[in-house]
Amino acid sequence: MKYAVKTDIGKRVHNEDSYFLTENNDLPMLFAVADGMGGHAAGSVASRMLVEELALVERNVEPSRELQALRQAIEHANLAIYQAAEQDSTLRGMGTTLVAALILGTHYIAANVGDSRIFHFDGESLTTVTTDHSLVEQLVLAGAITKEEARVHPQRNIITRAVGVSPVVDVDLFERDWHAGDILLLCSDGLHGSVDEDDIISVLSSSRSLESMCDLLLQLALDHGGTDNITAVLVRLEEGDAV
DSSP, rough: OEEEEEEETTSSSSEEEEEEEOSSSSSHHHHHHHEEGGGGGGHHHHHHHHHHHHHHHHOOOOOTTHHHHHHHHHHHHHHHEEEEEEEOOGGTTOEEOEEEHHHHHEEEEOOOOOOOOEEESSSSSSEEOOOBBBHHHHHHTTTSSSSHEEEETTTTTTTOOOSSSSSSOOOOEEEEEEOOOOOOEEOOOHHHHSSHHHHHHHTTTSOOOEEEHHHHHHOOOOTOOOOOEEEEEEEEOOOOOOO
């Protein structure tokens, strides 16, 4: 497995994005991006708490119970973040989005809360694995606006789900197969809100290293006027990992 990460503060005062890269040499392997929200950098507390809790998943998960373990870890982190905000007025209202991919070989489990995204590139086409939990996504699904209109909608930053804002969280989970050479892109909305899918395909289909791809994706987001924190994690399944 090869992977890389890049994060940038953008034009914000704090970088409230957090990420997690696997600590394992063997399967399962976990990757995650969390985009925090909350005043006075409380969002960075929420996103960091979330990825630290998720780190326990790949260390302790039982075979055939990976999906349940991932869901339970997110639910546990959600309650911990909520309780921390209730106990400390400086953290009140903090929360975070999440996308995570638990790699099990040629199969992976993806988790999503909020408007961060996971893309799956198979060498030719780019598929959005997750569905944004946002106001504009609801409008798109209802046919009220187009995807192009959603990108510039004045309420595009309003999300309908987040980790830590209530005692209970609703998590979307997806199970997918992938093949050697396929790439997963986990990113915060600072990236996908500024870089269109054609540009993402152009970068991921190049012969660059994953590190260079991350650099280019973030630079494109900045060049296209992105002001938010930007984080991208790339994961590629290698031939020897396809077992």
